[in-house]
Amino acid sequence: KAGVTQTPRYLIKTRGQQVTLSCSPISGHRSVSWYQQTPGQGLQFLFEYFSETQRNKGNFPGRFSGRQFSNSRSEMNVSTLELGDSALYLCASSLGVAKNIQYFGAGTRLSVL
């Protein structure tokens, strides 16, 4: 069974640009969560999508948005990039029930110059 796939693995953007990151969950998983990992703030929850609906949202500005498609694939978008958005963005998928284990992808490393 294929794991969680995140694309691209690396991305370099400049301030003011926008970026879209993609996450393909494990087959059959309906929940996709996104996390931002930085040396200063650690791992922070961005949002969770379940069956195409945002179920949870972290404390991030409106520049961070996401969506989920009918095949459970999810995209995360960051508009008007700032230097502080440089981070590792991790995606995790699960069946969506509270008991279920979340499986993480390898992440997308975003560098904003």
Added chain:
Amino acid sequence: AQTVTQSQPEMSVQEAETVTLSCTYDTSESDYYLFWYKQPPSRQMILVIRQEAYKQQNATENRFSVNFQKAAKSFSLKISDSQLGDAAMYFCAYRRETSGSRLTFGEGTQLTVNP
């Protein structure tokens, strides 16, 4: 809000020895889940072990075991017979029973295994 604290930024252990990583958390919930995740240099977050708060028995997975003290809100990870491949950043994480899949992570403990 729930918080998770890992007070040991770095730990080291000799190969084949035992090491314990500490984690404390703060919550007013009675039903929740606790996890230890491992993040090697490849950055892939890997689940090491999971504990359900309603279970009194401590979880074990091969060389990995936890000491779950619900009243003290403590959740430590013991790694026995440490191997070089255990070297990684270890994160303690909390999830409410009713919060979907949202995880709250601690700051992490960098574990070094010396040959």
